[in-house]
Amino acid sequence: MRSKLPCLIVAFSVLLGSVAITAILALKNAGIPETRFNFEPILEGWEVKELPIGPNEFLEEVTEEILGFSYCRNFRFQRRSECFEVFLSFWGKGTASEREVAGHTPEICYTRQGLNLDRKTEISNRIIDIPMWLLEFSHRGEGLSLVYFHLADDRVVKHGRSGSPEFGGYLKRLLSGELDFKKRQLLVRLTFPCSSLPAESVRDHPELERLIADILTAYQL
Template structure:
């Protein structure tokens, strides 16, 4: 027993010091790593459907500052390289599309993840009534990467939201449906090595109609098809 009480604290200190040293070396290498190449060469607006393909829809280009994501960013900027916010309306259906893009090495994807609807919308007064990961979406018979689906409400208004956070063309989800867990940074290092500063694309589609209705609408199908052509949304092996 005296041996345990005498040496256990020393072993604990050594273990903690080794852990801190490992983290320091990891962060040092990460900070000096070279960012990956950019795949999106044009403006994000080019991903939107051409107006002549959806002539029966009313199209309204909205200020990016009007999105819940930007309304939340008061003390900090999203620092994106390009972004677009568009409303499509036909009859009773309204579809809102928000896309933001970050060049490789521009922004920590952990900071971008802090501005998803799970965080920004709820802090802007919306309530998340339900949330799940959707893995069965398809476009042109090709399976898409998992998307996050949320049902949000505010003062009697219901909004159905689906979004992808793509890091290096890989959809990021931690299976928590909310904020990334405390171990997310270590999970990133395990899955992606030390090259974490990749190109990022955030795509959010929301509507006053459920997913089953708005997903088949022409603006959404054309947008998803354009993203598949870019190589951003298609699932591996699809």
């Protein structure tokens, strides 16, 4: 036991140090003033329906707790045979790290649910000045396309992230600033359940443009 004492002392010091750093960071994050976000969709000529964020009450609670967002809405827009759905979630300053939110992007969540990501393309729009991602999935012979973007403050986060437990992971995240919750973040996902309105429409569909612009305006405020 005596020969192992120095190792135990080092391990204990590392442990104590990480507890102290985590506590300091948490206190720092808790002290960041709350940021608010609100969005009420208005799209002339379209019927807007608010959808629940989970299939039942418990799953809604699970989704809310796991995503840990400050604000989340799920809308379905319908006009004759055209339809699309918008899932938007917002994290105020001090609530989540960039890494955490990047872990909830569709390329992570959908693939974890068993879908194959066949293609990921950056698409831009004539008016909206941010790049978005067009993801094309397949599952059991069926295709699914969607568009999403993730903003951290005013910067576009380009990649969803995945990670598994690793030795030194904490230190790595600490040094790379991933434990820093200073940024407010917005994650917007558009899905297109009706074939008459494909995901590529985001490039030049005037009403989709207007809706995304409205969301961005609400985010900037």
